[in-house]
Amino acid sequence: MTPPPALRLAGQHRVDARRLFDVDMTLAAGAWTCLLGPSGVGKSTVLRLLLGLETGGAFDGTITASDGQPLAGRISYMAQSDLLLPWLTVIDNIMIGDRLRGATPDRDRASAMLARVGLQDHAHKKPAALSGGMRQRAALARTLLEDRAVVFLDEPFSALDAGTRAAMQELAAELLHGRTVLLVTHDPAEAARLADHILILSATGAQSWPVPALPAPRPVSAPEVWACQSALLSHLRGVPA
């Protein structure tokens, strides 16, 4: 794997001739950046622009990797919807990347990943037989199995119960340590726990927000984490801290 690069997105994005955002944001190399902001501000659009996917709008600007290399083939992406193929079993779904590339999937590795997300007893079920949270964990397993230098996660823990969410946050933090990660989240607590850098997106740019002075993933109970999430929530609500 090439060393994870920093990524920069700079420019203006318009939807239906209306400016959605002007931004100049950098994702630090080998670190977790959490992107927050109100619904509809353009967080998923940022991910899709970096991925080179259709956004329904027009971007005028530049997208660059610090090593000057193309991003194609170096990113894995977990979208808000799980994108599981209904006709494949869970284990075949999580190995889809290798299959699409014409490579032989490593079934033992895939089984081990399913066990890490707690789905070892559901490997041979179809997605329709899973709960929403189980489907989200399958999508997470598929993303982690790709083992890429750059990983984009769009609200990856939103459907999980509190205990499972904490466990999956810790798993992702472990397996994606040292990767360039962009995590879109609505949850200030999640950002306070996991982020090396926090960015808050608005129409006029991406504001950098201070993170607690503890290495991530941070304990939920740490006073610094409480203080960060509380200040962040107040800011997002537009009320005094």
Ligand SMILES: Nc1ncnc2c1ncn2[C@@H]1O[C@H](COP(=O)(O)OP(=O)(O)OP(=O)(O)O)[C@@H](O)[C@H]1O
């Ligand atoms: N395919 C599309 N065609 C037209 N407009 C789109 C398309 N996708 C998104 N938009 C518009 O772009 C804006 C930003 O959408 P986006 O999904 O990036 O927001 P978001 O910040 O991720 O929202 P949320 O937090 O609700 O997921 C919205 O106004 C949305 O209606």
